[in-house]
Amino acid sequence: FIRLTADFSAETLQAWRNWGPIFSPLKQSNYQPRIFYPAKLSFMNEGGIKYFSNKQKHKEFITIKPALKGIFEEV
Numbered sequence: 001f002i003r004l005t006a007d008f009s010a011e012t013l014q015a016w017r018n019w020g021p022i023f024s025p026l027k028q029s030n031y032q033p034r035i036f037y038p039a040k041l042s043f044m045n046e047g048g049i050k051y052f053s054n055k056q057k058h059k060e061f062i063t064i065k066p067a068l069k070g071i072f073e074e075v
Contacts, residue, residue: 022058025071 027031031043052058062068
């Protein structure tokens with residue numbers, strides 16, 4: 001028997017809100033973003049899935065990927 005429950009704590013909800021500006025452009029560009037507990041971002045890129053647990057690591061990654069850098073110019 002496996003039971004899954006959602007974590008709706010204030011901390012988790014705030015973490016999800018923090019990913020919003022990054023999540024939206026990825027979704028619009030069909031990168032299939034997902035948010036995992038505890039608020040990690042993942043998306044499909046070049047045939048693989050990339051995971052980020054914080055915005056700084058995401059920023060570092062997109063600086064070396066011109067296609068992604070263009071998507072996030074406004075963010």
